[in-house]
Amino acid sequence: MTIFVKEAVSEQPIQTLETILVQLNGVERAMVDIEDGEVKIEYDENQVSNESIKARILQHGLHLLD
Numbered sequence: 001m002t003i004f005v006k007e008a009v010s011e012q013p014i015q016t017l018e019t020i021l022v023q024l025n026g027v028e029r030a031m032v033d034i035e036d037g038e039v040k041i042e043y044d045e046n047q048v049s050n051e052s053i054k055a056r057i058l059q060h061g062l063h064l065l066d
Helices: 011-022 050-059
Strands: 002-005 027-033 038-043
Touching (some): 002 050, 011 027, 011 050
Antiparallel strands (some): 027 038
């Protein structure tokens, strides 16, 4: 799954985002491109849904870009 997170262009929000994601059961890996806020997430669909991942990001005050 690939999403874009508005704040994921500087170090502190990226660290927060990576921490949030790896704590979710089923998320195997999260890679962030600091240039444009692109976040690639590898996860086990049997353990977590992409909607759950997005909701968790939003709960922490980060914003998804369309």
